[in-house]
Amino acid sequence: MKQKNFLKELRNHNPKALDYVFDTYGNLIFKVAYSVLNSRELSEECVNDSLLKIWNNIDSFKNDDNKFKGWIIILTKYTAIDMIRKESKHSNVTNLDFYNNEDIRFEDGLMQKETKEEILKEISKFDKDNKEIFIKRFFLDYSIKDISKSTGISENAISNRLRRCKLKLIESLKEEVL
Incomplete structure (x- = not known):
């Protein structure tokens, strides 16, 4: 998988493209999640949730691959915030x-x-x-x-x-x- 065509392949739901995203951006996704959640376990869960959201919502990403990294950061940040909200609803x-x-x-x-x-x-x-x-x-x-x-x-x-x-x-x- 090359950087040039991974977005096209991701839009076609090629699993290798998602592997490429994880290999290329996995550490970044984890760091963003950890900066919000401050928990290794929750951050790992957030990485999985973020990858699933990337997979399911790639068609909503209309920009070129230069802006993909920023899109992932925002998506991950809001996924982590959603996790906090979800946790808070179950806690007194x-x-x-x-x-x-x-x-x-x-x-x-x-x-x-x-x-x-x-x-x-x-x-x-x-x-x-x-x-x-x-x-x-x-x-x-x-x-x-x-x-x-x-x-x-x-x-x-x-x-x-x-x-x-x-x-x-x-x-x-x-x-x-x-």
Whole structure:
């Protein structure tokens, strides 16, 4: 399989073309998945899901092979995010550690009534950068130091953003309950 014709062969559902994609882009797909999921096991599952999506959706890719790598990165990133959403629907919010923070006191029983899905709905209202920081910290268990390295934002700024996001989340959840 040559780079020139692999897209044509992939559109014709030639399994060798998918092997070529895996051999050429497999490490990239894994790294993108791991950067979102921070779990080897979930990242491996995401690689498989991404390859299946590439196979099933190759006809929606209308660009030339120069843009294929970018398409794979985006597809993998959103596949990983979908996995987080799927996992969060099956988990109760009491597994989150952010409500134990000394600076913030939740009203008794408030968080027990909320589901992760409702929290994710509120988090989705955050701006892109804060949403990414919040999810990495509280859903993917990144350290503040790791978040700082991956975003290029100082640790102090990360801590401040997280504090503001938690306060905003608490207020919006209180409003929903009342």
